[in-house]
Amino acid sequence: MTGKPKYIFVTGGVLSSLGKGLASASIGALLECRGLSVTLLKLDPYINVDPGTMNPFQHGEVFVTDDGTETDLDLGHYERFVNVRLTAENNFTSGKIYYSVIQKERRGDYLGGTVQVIPHITDEIKQSILQASRTADVVIVEIGGTIGDIESLPFLEAIRQFRFDVGKENVLYIHLTFVPYIPTAGEVKTKPTQHSVKELRSIGIQPDILLCRTARFLSREIKAKIALFCNVSQDAVITAKDVDCIYEVPLVYNQEKLDDKILEILNIWTGAPRLEQWQELLERINQATEPVRIAVVGKYTDLTESYKSLNEALFHAGVHNGARVELIFIDSSTLTADDVAAVLEPADGILVPGGFGSRGVEGKILAAQYARENQVPYFGICLGMQVAVVEFARNVAGLCHAHSSEFDENTESPVIYLMREWFDEKTQSLQKRDVNSEKGATMRLGAYPCRLPIPDSVAFGAYQTDMISERHRHRYEFNNEFMKVFEEKGLVFSGLSPRGDLVEIIELRDHPWFLGCQFHPEFKSRPMTSHPLFRDFIRASLENRRKLRETA
Ligand code: GLN
Secondary structure, three states: OOOOEEEEEEOOOOOOOOOOOHHHHHHHHHHHOOOEEHHHHHHHHOOOOOOOHHHHHHOOOOEEEEOOOOEHHHHHHHHHHHOOOOOOOHEHHHHHHHHHHHHHHHHOOOOOOOOHHHHHHHHHHHHHHHOOOOOOOOOEEEEOOOOOOOOOOOHHHHHHHHHHHHOHHHHHEEEEEEEEOOOOOOEOOOOOHHHHHHHHHHHHOOOOOEEEEEOOOOHHHHHHHHHHOOOOOOEEEEEEEEEEEEEEHHHHHHOOHHHHHHHHHHHHOOOOOOOOOHHHHHHHHHOOOOEEEEEEEOOOOOOOOOHHHHHHHHHHHHOOOOEEEEEEEEEEHOOOOOHHHHHHHHEEEEEEOOOOOOHHHHHHHHHHHHHHHHOOEEEEEEEEHHHHHHHHHHHHOOOOOOOOOOOOOOOOOOOEOOOEEEOOOOOOOOEEOOOOOOOOOEEEEEEEEEOOOOOOOOHHHOOOEEEEEEEEEOOOOOOOOOOHHHHOOOEEEEEEEEOOEEEEEEEEOOOOOOOOOOEOOHHHHHOOOOOOOHHHHHHHHHHHHHHHHHHH
């Protein structure tokens, strides 16, 4: 398709957590199967300039893009479902919009005019959408929050105006709503949907398509009723039925003919959708049945949202290996030297994910020690690598007071520390930082190249290449002063920055699979192409399981 992009705006009604992000990502996937190029944007109504400083307990994972933007976790769904590489242009918040407008006002750009929500904030929103849509055939814009929230009003007003600006034939509004089943009445109820659409229409937006989240398929009668009350055609009322696995969603939408309807309204002609890769994926998911148990030793236990990409990456790796990954979340702050063996004994593999803050660090160190001593596959991500280094320093290299200076500023062996000066490959410049540097500004964020210099290492075996790129989000680094002594004791430095001044991957020499990486590989795992490190970690955990079963 050439010419002007088409826009799909996705709003949500009735209640939150209906899966608007997944719905948007699945629509993107379906349109991509039709041969269209797609990009996605998330507009978040909160005031934080980005989610980087937000607590994962409250807001879920912070997803990091190649360009080092800390974004909403929905961008993770987008990248997993659609072949896109997103950037800072793909996620903006009220905070970011206001910040930009206020900066312009201070510079005098508004020439003494009164700066107002309409038109200045709404213009800024529209400009940001246009800016992100230069190359795609279809731009899918998800509006965070729920219809009725005060915060999202400027965004809704902006997308209402958008249709006037770019032409009616180029804009489509999809509203995701909820149709609950009430057991005592024995039927599904359409009233919440009616109210939500009424609210949307009161601000001037008439949805073209209703995606109805529900536990059962909607009958023709119910669809007719919703269509009548909400002023949409019957074939634009789509059942978005609950599914067991998120990767089924594109196929379920296709069965409901959602893609046909979108193309019809936007007046786009394409061939039939090529859904083979999604169908094959589902077959592989259904065949992946051999159980493998992975202990995730972290801070945010039970909350799958806090480790969204991590959980997905483990799932992808399981599917690749024909395995069903069972996660045991372990709150590291509860682990003690006395119970660590008993708690971790059922695990076929142990993973310590990234994290900030000192709570539970000693428990994570115990988990790394258990994995090392008992030959259990270990995967340490970011903080997970750092605790493995601390453990090695204390218990193998004999530096019994070793620590990361993040947790003990005065440690006599700061094996992980704040590097004062380092060469930044991204900006090709010397970076300086110290403990007083502003929070956030000092993080190493986004994609960095990494060299894998050792051909017979676990890392090289996984990637099968000597140069990779992975995404980072951390402040602290391995302290090179300790490199030589650790090497002598059996630690392998299998991933380094191109100039060799930053340690990116460590491994243990005499262990079936023990690897720590300073980056976050989970951000780059895809359902159809599992990330090499996750893939091999799960394979090693499966082998460990089989071996244990044989000897039992
Ligand atoms: N807190 C550690 C650091 O800042 C690790 C961060 C992480 O795991 N993402 O270096």
